[in-house]
Amino acid sequence: MNLAPLWITSHIRPLFHFVRFKSSKVPQQPHNTKIDESKLPPRTVISPETIEVLERLSFVGFSNERAIERLEEAIHFADQLTLIDPSGVEPLATVLEDR
Numbered sequence: 001m002n003l004a005p006l007w008i009t010s011h012i013r014p015l016f017h018f019v020r021f022k023s024s025k026v027p028q029q030p031h032n033t034k035i036d037e038s039k040l041p042p043r044t045v046i047s048p049e050t051i052e053v054l055e056r057l058s059f060v061g062f063s064n065e066r067a068i069e070r071l072e073e074a075i076h077f078a079d080q081l082t083l084i085d086p087s088g089v090e091p092l093a094t095v096l097e098d099r
Contacts, residue, residue, distance in 0.1 A: 035080050044075045 046054075051062050054071075062068050 035083060039083055040076075040079050041082075044072055044079075046072060046075075 046068060051068065055061055062071065
């Protein structure tokens with residue numbers, strides 16, 4: 001029986017994980033902040049004409065009411081990003097930390 005894979009899994013991988021993320025700039029705990037809803041633009045309501053254009057351009061069907069609600073929720077989430085102050089944040093070149 002070859003024990004090398006078991007040894008690598010139990011000894012090397014935890015060490016690699018520690019070394020790789022020890023100096024990470026990503027917070028270890030989530031930073032939860034309440035969004036001031038009064039500063040957001042009014043909730044977006046998508047017209048049937050806009051839905052038709054989106055379906056034609058994206059090849060995605062919004063055939064039911066729930067799909068349209070999810071799209072409007074995604075737009076509402078994106079609206080929240082306008083409240084973030086990006087000053088002092090370096091531009092993102094890659095989502096991978098080691099590159």
